[in-house]
Amino acid sequence: MLPHRHQLTGRWTKGLSAGGCRNCTSYSSNPKFWLRVGERGEVLVSLHQQRGGAERYAQTPLGGGHNTKHQHYQAIALHMWKVEKKRFELTRLLNKAPAASTHCHAYEREVVLHAHLEPGHYLLVPSTFLAGAPGSFLIRAFSSAPISLSAMKSPAGPPLPPVVDSEWESSDFQGSWVAGSSAGGSRNFPTHWNNPRFLLSLGSTGGNAVPAPPGANVRVGLRQHRPDAELYAIGFHVYEDVSLACCLPAGAYAIMPSTYQPDCPGSFTLSVARRIHRKVVKTQELLGEAIQEVS
Numbered sequence: 001m002l003p004h005r006h007q008l009t010g011r012w013t014k015g016l017s018a019g020g021c022r023n024c025t026s027y028s029s030n031p032k033f034w035l036r037v038g039e040r041g042e043v044l045v046s047l048h049q050q051r052g053g054a055e056r057y058a059q060t061p062l063g064g065g066h067n068t069k070h071q072h073y074q075a076i077a078l079h080m081w082k083v084e085k086k087r088f089e090l091t092r093l094l095n096k097a098p099a100a101s102t103h104c105h106a107y108e109r110e111v112v113l114h115a116h117l118e119p120g121h122y123l124l125v126p127s128t129f130l131a132g133a134p135g136s137f138l139i140r141a142f143s144s145a146p147i148s149l150s151a152m153k154s155p156a157g158p159p160l161p162p163v164v165d166s167e168w169e170s171s172d173f174q175g176s177w178v179a180g181s182s183a184g185g186s187r188n189f190p191t192h193w194n195n196p197r198f199l200l201s202l203g204s205t206g207g208n209a210v211p212a213p214p215g216a217n218v219r220v221g222l223r224q225h226r227p228d229a230e231l232y233a234i235g236f237h238v239y240e241d242v243s244l245a246c247c248l249p250a251g252a253y254a255i256m257p258s259t260y261q262p263d264c265p266g267s268f269t270l271s272v273a274r275r276i277h278r279k280v281v282k283t284q285e286l287l288g289e290a291i292q293e294v295s
Contacts, residue, residue: 002142006149020131041145075105075129185262233260
């Protein structure tokens with residue numbers, strides 16, 4: 001019996017959070033959830049897709065067949081990774097073998113992940129097989145020991161553009177403005193330099209490296225955590241989110257988030273994505289067949 005239970009709703013949105021399966025470079029844009037396990041025990045997590053709106057992306061399986069559920073449901077799957085550190089690099093994590101999964105995408109209304117887990121934090125990623133396929137879903141977690149389930153906040157700014165010759169490494173940093181200390185306001189005020197600072201270092205690609213293709217190689221996003229009716233002006237006098245994509249040469253940089261007025265207390269998330277020019281690790285999942293993970 002699994003007496004502890006939690007559930008959350010979510011959705012895949014085309015162009016934003018419908019990243020497709022692990023074959024796709026956009027996989028990391030799928031919705032993500034934190035599962036915190038307090039003590040070793042049995043855990044069952046189910047992904048339940050809601051019928052309707054998926055007919056365009058529902059496909060008849062190879063070989064034909066007359067099972068009508070394929071006309072109404074997308075092929076879905078659920079993967080889970082254990083996160084050892086509070087700060088982690090998402091792309092590298094998702095390129096590793098998951099701690100547990102439903103093994104393959106299936107045309108089912110509900111797929112189930114069942115495992116015995118050690119204490120710690122786990123990242124859950126529900127996905128459809130096809131990228132860009134919209135839909136709504138429900139995630140339910142049942143366990144023999146206390147757990148918690150929460151949605152992972154999306155990075156500030158629009159989704160990262162897809163790249164074929166490199167990949168994006170993203171990091172999120174939590175910070176706060178404290179009145180009288182680190183809430184320095186905009187550059188109009190002498191206290192501006194009191195604002196929090198985050199260091200960004202970009203290394204050289206080296207003399208023998210392939211030259212980086214043109215385009216942005218860094219994106220910085222800033223999101224404040226306040227009710228919609230109480231938002232401050234941040235960055236370039238823009239409310240709620242600020243995002244900047246740019247091409248920077250190798251060097252050391254300081255990122256300084258600020259509100260327009262000084263002494264405006266609040267917390268924020270700074271998202272930094274760097275374009276790394278290296279061979280992208282890809283999977284080749286076939287519909288209905290489990291990926292052969294390589295450790």
